[in-house]
Amino acid sequence: MKSLLKRDFIAGIACLVIAAFVVWYGQDYSYGNLNNMGPGYLPRILGIALSICGILTILGAINSMERVPRINVRALVFVTLGILTFAFTMNRIGMLPATFLLIHISALSESPYRIFRTLALSLSLCLLSYLIFIFGLNMPIRLHPWSF
Amino acid sequence: MELFDNILLGFSVAFTLDNLLYCALGVTIGMFIGVIPGVGHLAAISMLLPLTFYVPPTTALVMLAGIYYGAQYGGSTASILLNLPGTPASAVVCLDGYPMAQNGRGGVALLMTTLASFVGSFITVFVLAAFAPPLAAFAVSFNSADYFSMMLLGLVAAAILVQGSPAKGAAAVIIGLILGMVGTDVNTGVQRYTFGFSFLYDGINIVAIAMGIFGIAEVIANVGKIKGAQNDHKITLRSLIPTAQDLKQSIMPMLRGTGIGTGIGILPGTGTSIASFLAYAIEKRVSRDPKKFGKGAIEGITAPESANNAAAQSAFIPTLTLGIPGDAVMALMLGALLIHGIAPGPNVITDNPGLFWGLVVSFLIGNVLLLILNIPLVGVWVRLLKIPYPLLYPSIILFIAIGVYSINYSHLDIVLVAFFGLVGCLLLVLGFEPAPLLLGYILGPMIEENFRRTLLISRGDMMVFLERPVSATFLALCLFLLIWSIHSSSKERRIRKRIESSR
Incomplete structure (x- = not known):
């Protein structure tokens, strides 16, 4: 065995x-x-x-003794879930809410979940990605539920 | 005088405001990515690939290349101060760099690795300028049989030069080749392994694969592991100053490392990590006092650093002259060229001299910029190590997701990234290396096309691969590599057995 x-x-x-x-x-x-x-x-x-x-x-x-290394299942689940959520929400409700969801879901990979830090991070990343991708590069990406 | 004219042309291209700006931006981002452990240059380049759609091809390549070689400079900082490699290629620098930092010589180690990086890069840029044009002129005569054999050599090298068993390396390459078959078969138009998904008809998006198996898998493996710098490293400018002894002991290792790195970089299928590990092993072998390695030997940091920087520069030789990417980063560069309508191959240098020579001169500028960025600003980079990973990894995931989306504006590409993130974790768990897999994926369609075309022309006669001298030479090299790997792995097994029986 x-x-x-x-x-x-x-x-x-x-x-x-x-x-x-x-x-x-x-x-x-x-x-x-x-x-x-x-x-x-x-x-x-x-x-x-x-x-x-x-x-x-x-x-x-036969000659090796190497066992399967442990993997961080929690990170695997939440990172994947975060990306999938982003993929399926960004066309429907826009990039900003999807970004918010992605950051919060993927931050669950680590315990403890620090709500204020994650909140600050998600808001500043929303701003940053707006500045880079929309303001800077003019990419045709839906921003929020009420835009195009 | 032609060379002089070409270099002049290069200067006129590289010294435009845009190109200087993007060069500086590229090397700074590269340095940043390199310093911070857990963010690879491959992920960074694929995240920024969409950005380059908006600029001319030369500017795009100048920036992407800057990220690549800039990361080679930065990688050693975390290795030395935290015993945690910033990039895979600088893992070997931990062995002697960290002991140096513990002995209070961290500043010297940082300066010497920067110097070694600069020497390795700078010399190799001249090798690139000298050898790429004649090689490209020679490669014009290559036919499909020669291309097939050359790419086969790349795959064999990638399979064998992995850590661990060559069988697993070969398996990784083959899985990559299988992934490369997904999509429309160019010769017959048949949809292979698309499972009815129309977004797979053009093949799997390379950025999605690269970001999944490198970027996402890297994040998942690192969450909870990277703690960031706990102790305060105060690196003053004064502490950087090496002794005359340090400099004297480093000259030869730097030159040897540069030579090894240049050679390894030219070979398709190998990368900067192999170059730095090989340079370390050779340095240990030629040293008069091998016992000092692992305890803070200066040769143990300078040789590998020169080697990985040299390899990062010389990897451009096959990419720009033959159109064959040596690794995933080079494949993304070729992707950037294709997006701008430039077909990679031996004609790139003659058709777009401004691109080639502009790039070469930008390497010189970039390396000087990196030297300036590194030495006076060392304190800034050291402080960067304190950014907590919990703030970093959600940002990485976000930029990967937006980056891959912006290539085709398709949310299914983001789903693919998630899928390949899982694949990457599986590879990590089972001990398959992702780099040969990606190379197999990149070269797969090219290899199949050339193989089929050759046999179509020769009417199924396999001897054609041996009749052409260029092709026969590459095949002989493949055979040599295979025999060498079987020999060395059986030797390794014998040594392991001896160790086990003596216990």
């Missing part, structure tokens, strides 16, 4: 999974032949090459 948690073992399995997906999804693309390759030629070659790398990595894991 211990060997299953080794970093290189999981890395090798990940290679095999990606390789299998690439070959499986690409089976509809025509293969062609060497003097006139179709769009499916390279995907297959790369899939096979990647699976060889995956197997070599798994074999290499």
